[in-house]
Amino acid sequence: MHLFGLNLSQLLVVLWRGSIEHAQDDNPTTWPFTVLHDNVVWQTHGASIAGAGLYLPVCLESRVPCNPAEKISSGYKAVEYLVYIFGLCPALLYGLLPQNFYYHFCKLVFATRVVHQHHKFKDNLLAAHQAFLEFVHEFEILYYECKLTCLHFVRPCIHALTHIVPEHFCLGSLTELSQWTMEQTIGNLGEEIQLHSDLYANLSQRAIEHARANALYAIAPDLFPVTRKQPSGACDAGDKYVLLGPCKRHEMSTSTSDTFKRFSDLHHWRMKNGDSLSVDRFARLLLPNGQIAQSWWQERKRPAEELALQGTSHFAEVLYFFLVIKDDLQYTLAAVKMFGAADPQMSEESYGTLHVCKYLGRNGVEVIDAKWIMGVVGMVPFKNVCGEANMLRVCSTLQLKK
Template sequence: MHLVSLNLTDLFLSLWRGTLECEAPDSRESWDWAVLQGETWKSHGKRVAAAKPYLPGTFDRPPHNPAEKISSGYKAWEYLTYVFALGPGVFLGVLPDKYWTHFCKLVVAVRLIHQRSITSDQLRTAHTLIIEFIEEFEILYCQRKVERLHFCRQSLHALLHLAPEAVRVGPQAYYTQWTMERTIGNLGEEIKQPSKPFANLSQRGCRRSQVNALKAIIPDLEPDSSVLPHNAIDLGGVFILLRARDSCAREIDGEAGGAIQKYFQTHAPDQFDPDSWPRVIRWARLRLPNGQVVRSAWKEKSKPPLGVRMSRNVKLQGKRQLSFAEVQFFFHVSIMGHNTTLVLLYQGNAGFEVREAKDISSVVAMVPLDDEDTGRYFVTEKMGLEVAYMSGMEEEIGNDE
């Protein structure tokens, strides 16, 4: 949806950088929102680029340093991740509070509208936030000045139609341009005759249609994607436990071992032994129903920090309230005669906890809130994940042995 990823981002970055045209008697000195300039803009750009290791692989292309690359081929996905995923965190403390709060209303509304399914309450919330956002835009930025009329671009007005159109034709995910652009990109990659590109493109499209028709007539021509990798375990519900794994059961001591003991004491008292640490076979990864692969601190921390796109931070949605945690490892056990897969989680000050692996709903990014090592992080989820999964894009399982 280029309305969001390109048009709105261009407007606000131009405002915050102070690069929009300024007409007399207006003066850029009165633009208290134009803070992304000079060293502030350079340090902000470095901070955005530094978020790369904390963004899981499913976030696709991470945003480059905007201070260096924003005028030379910055992609729509980069804008979307930069502004609407990282934005609330990286703009905090940079934008004045009133502009940051105003911007966050847009982020909430856009993320709600981008869902594959949306409730009527969420739709009303999104529409209310959009109306407030546009009214406050006129108060904060335009200030009833004729010379600032060019701030009010068509993209702002278009926001007002998003929620009503969702009622009429469905959420944005079903008519976004991403799927069409992906098809155009795939066909473009297949062109092998630069001298006759359009004739070649026509033939590639015709051949793809023929292949799709054959697969519909003879389904066996399509490779079986349900074949599991070597030694993987199908947990049901499209959850798949993946290697790497320990070659034998290993003793887990300390706070981690205590959390596992506590779980057994509660759920399998007959198997609880207070006099010895638990022994388990650790597993490294879990494939989720949404196509993401959860990884673990056990394996990720053994790799160089700059060589990792962290995928061990997760959102949990069980019987209890929503929470976030870092996955330490998975383990497959038998409790009261029933096989189950558990996950050892680390939750900061709350310590370690054992939960069922199926409580994990998605992989999220946990990005440092500032450059200093304060231990403060903000959580963000990939925008458009459901759209990507609808189009058949899934994270490659690979082999983490």
């Protein structure tokens, strides 16, 4: 929590701003990496961070980073630093940081995103470890430059990166050992205290009971079946997908109906002449990962959220969800507007951390199986160095089931 959310983030910001302690005869304006030193650039950078909050998923709405040019020295939270540095900076610093510094920074972003995932593969962890090692080695070359007056740039948090992945193999996922988990557990135990006359004995007993329950759950998970109480109007779509209201009868538009006919032909559904193209559309979809995908139909007042689909890194803006019953089987579908493929050059230049996709709009209307949806991501408007407006994906790559 503190390593990435505070120590590293704060170090990078003071380096880019040139506000770190330095020798009197060593002017920060001569450093190639102080790209945020100019106050106008810093104010513009801060406004871009604040503006990006409109496009982040609802699940991050309470943790959207504030404008760092105004709030960074007055209680900027660790989770704000994480979204700011490791979510948005690969786009905001593209074309601003010199290419060698930018690629070096993106190695840190790539590795940090890997170790913060709840489910990791060994190959990904090894790749993250390699990126961490290269980042630490190159940090001394690029920033410290073997100058005694800059030795304090290499703080202990830089060396700590070399231990992150080995500790994963020794202790398990560090996500479960982070301070966030501990603080949440302490808060939950505190809420359960009933006997205030013997506070610590009561707290110890509650902790013991939780440990026993967790041990039983690890041995036999079926002893504790997870049951979700569905809200009124919800429709269970199977495979842990749940359609949520509001629900309303809807007549498909021409473009959507044409797309639906192509989808029907692809799945060998024979449409009879006169078949109605009126459907019951739903506003939201609860995903297996706990996220709720909102639709453009219900969320017109704010920028719509985007979806990550299984397979080949496809992203889409959902218009609405709807049900189709065919041969006594129920299918949960979604009408979406697709994004184009990610720019390969930008992906390569950013160590795979920046994915810029062009929004296809009306030309990209498709009907898909709603169970292809893997997660909700944010697509932040992005302008490259040529000024061309595209869309930026700020989360790690997910993949489309064919």
